[in-house]
Every structure is written in C-alpha cells, then in structure tokens.
Amino acid sequence: METASLPSAGAGVAATLTPRVGWRHRVRTWLRPTNWSATAEAAKVPRWVHILLWLWLLVLDGLKINNTLSMLPRLPATTAEWQLQLPLLGRLLVEDACAAMLFYLTWRWLVPGTLGRARVIQYVLGAALLVLPYAAVVGWTATQTARKGVQVSAYRITRPVPGRGRGQLETTIVEAGKTPGLTPTFWMRLFSSCIVGTFIVGSASALRITGDYVRGQRNRRELERQQLLTELAMLKTQINPHFLFNTLNNIYSLTSRKSDKAPEAVLRLAEIMRYLLYESSTDTVPLSRELTHLRSFLDLQRLRLAASAQEAIVLEVAGTHPDCAHPIAPLLLLPLVENAFKHGDLTARPVAVHIALHLAPDGQLRFSVLNSVAPADAGRELPRQPGGVGLVNLRRRLELLYPTRYALDVQTTPEQHRVTLVLLP
Numbered sequence: 123m124e125t126a127s128l129p130s131a132g133a134g135v136a137a138t139l140t141p142r143v144g145w146r147h148r149v150r151t152w153l154r155p156t157n158w159s160a161t162a163e164a165a166k167v168p169r170w171v172h173i174l175l176w177l178w179l180l181v182l183d184g185l186k187i188n189n190t191l192s193m194l195p196r197l198p199a200t201t202a203e204w205q206l207q208l209p210l211l212g213r214l215l216v217e218d219a220c221a222a223m224l225f226y227l228t229w230r231w232l233v234p235g236t237l238g239r240a241r242v243i244q245y246v247l248g249a250a251l252l253v254l255p256y257a258a259v260v261g262w263t264a265t266q267t268a269r270k271g272v273q274v275s276a277y278r279i280t281r282p283v284p285g286r287g288r289g290q291l292e293t294t295i296v297e298a299g300k301t302p303g304l305t306p307t308f309w310m311r312l313f314s315s316c317i318v319g320t321f322i323v324g325s326a327s328a329l330r331i332t333g334d335y336v337r338g339q340r341n342r343r344e345l346e347r348q349q350l351l352t353e354l355a356m357l358k359t360q361i362n363p364h365f366l367f368n369t370l371n372n373i374y375s376l377t378s379r380k381s382d383k384a385p386e387a388v389l390r391l392a393e394i395m396r397y398l399l400y401e402s403s404t405d406t407v408p409l410s411r412e413l414t415h416l417r418s419f420l421d422l423q424r425l426r427l428a429a430s431a432q433e434a435i436v437l438e439v440a441g442t443h444p445d446c447a448h449p450i451a452p453l454l455l456l457p458l459v460e461n462a463f464k465h466g467d468l469t470a471r472p473v474a475v476h477i478a479l480h481l482a483p484d485g486q487l488r489f490s491v492l493n494s495v496a497p498a499d500a501g502r503e504l505p506r507q508p509g510g511v512g513l514v515n516l517r518r519r520l521e522l523l524y525p526t527r528y529a530l531d532v533q534t535t536p537e538q539h540r541v542t543l544v545l546l547p
Contacts, residue, residue, distance in 0.1 A: 264315075406450060441482060470494030
C-alpha cells in the first residue's frame, strides 16, 4: 500500500518564516550607497560640499536672471510686469532641483558603486542613465516656459513729439510665441542640458574622489603616526635586564655587608625607575632632566668599583647649566652609556669610561662615549644588547625622531671603543 508523503512541520514553518522580498526592498538595496571606505564619515556628504553646490546654483540663477533683465531697457515696474517673469523663476527652480538630485545621486550612489569598485564601464553607463533623464526634464521645461512666457520691452523716444514735449518712455509687451525664429528648438535645449548634466556628474565625481583620496591619505598618515608612536614607546620603555639584575645584586651585596652606600643605591635605582616609567612618557624632555637621570645611572655603576677607583668614570658637560631646557628625546643617550659599561673594561686606569657632552650656542648637541676594551675582547665587534636596546634600535629611534638631523659614528680600535652622536638643531 502506497502512502503519500506529507511535508514536515519544520519545512512548513521554515517556509512560513521566510520573508518575501518585494520590489521596494530590492530598489532600496540597489540605491543604498556602498563606499569603499565603510565609515559614516565617508558615507555622508560634507557640509562644505552642500555649501559649494548651492552657492554655485544660486550664482548661476543670478546670472541667468541678470541676463534676462539686461535685455530689457528697464526693470519691470509693476506687479503685472513682474508676474510675466514667473515662468523663468519656475524653470530655474526645476533646473536647480534636478541639478541637486543629479549631484547627490552621483555622490551617494554612482561613484561609490562603480568607481569605488573599479568598474569604469558601469560608471559610464550609470552616468548616461542619470544625465539623459535630467536633460529631458530640463529641456522640456525650458521649451514649455519659453512658449508660454512673455517679455517686457521698453524704449525711450529720443526725438520730441509735437504736443508731448520731451521724449517719453513707452512700454510694449511682446509674446514669445510670436517670434518662433528666436526660440531654440527642443533638441538644441536637450543637447545643451546634456552638456550641463555631464558637467554636474563630472564635478560631483571629482569632488567625491578627491575628498575620499584626501581622507584616505589623512587616515594613512594617522595610522603611520600611531604605528611610529607605538614603536617609539616600545623602544623607549625597554629596560635592560642585565643592568637591572646587576644593580639589584650590587644593592644586595651592600645590604649584606651593611654598607652605608645601600640606602643611596636604593634611592638612585628608584630615581631611575621613576624616570623610566613616568617622566619619560613625553616626546621631549629638558636636557637637564636627561643629565640628572644619566648621573644617577653613573652613580649606580660606581658601586661596582672600589672606593679608590671612583674617578675611573668621568662625565664632562659643557655649554649647559643646571636648568637647561634644551629639548631632547628621553632615554636617547642611555643606550650608548649602557654599552660602554656592558662591553667595556672597568679595570682600566686611570679612566675606564669617559663621557663628554657639549651643547653649542646654535643648539647643536655633541655626545661622545669612550670606553677601554679588555685585551681579550679587542678583536670582537661591539655586540647588540639583549632585548633589542642597542645601537640598532638607537639608530631606528634617531631616524624617527631626528631624520636628516643626526650623525652617529662608531669607531673601534684594539684598545677602546668610541661612539659619537651629533644632533643638529
């Protein structure tokens, strides 16, 4: 016995829940603007574009009205004479409405949906689809108003007429329909309207493309700036673990011996950490603050030396004063000094590390670090520090902060390393 299969309840519910898509929804979806930059800023028309469009339309309307009135020997003086110009005003209103609609459709729909997706042929077809109706409406309106309109003409009698005294102003009303030879045909108006419509589409397209290009360039520059700031922040906030561990070991050694230098060492380390975490968050700092941080670092390094060898670390500063406000990028000098202590020979005498800073009156800063090299390390190239905080990262920071305004020179001899940094104003 055969049984007929019945549709399942689930299928019936699914069919019931499936919405029907009408033609209105399809038209709205087709006309919805699709921007290659899917942001609200790119979707809306900027205020300056609205102002530019309507200012242009009003200027054209003023020129057309002035051209019409200039053909009259005098301005219409009565209400009846002004009413004769109402067809002209109505035609200008229709032309402005059509021009604005053509402009906004080009801006919101045509350019994003075609050129925004690299579809040039569709753009040309879409432009023709918009220009032809515009030209037909404007050309038909101009033809109809020209047939129904009238023109007021007036002339002054230059020669006196007997019995009338001076020449007087006489007014004559001439219907436009009586001079068909002076009225352009519909096809001529249609052709001129096509030219105007093409100009409107081209202007809207050029403004939209230019605006999106400028916006894209601005966003790209902002993205690059954010990336550079992130990179600079990472380079600046990296702390050398070797320095930190050595300092903590030195402090532990001092405290285990109950040395009087332990509190001072803790204080110096706290100053360095405070500067690294808080005070160096700005783009530039005064040179005096950077030197204070550098002196704290050198005081910690002197803890590694005997009391009789404190003079082996020399810092010479010239051209500055305690409150020098010359701007400099924070933590820019520290990597050079760190390399001197990490790869230098602190047992060398009389000077193991010599640091010199000179600030010229014109703002040029010269900073040099000279350290002795142990005989076993004389032929070894200066390595990079672990964690990336070394000469390579220093060069990267200099390229970002002082492009074309710096010089970094590294000289290596069997006895010593010398690094010189020059920052131009």
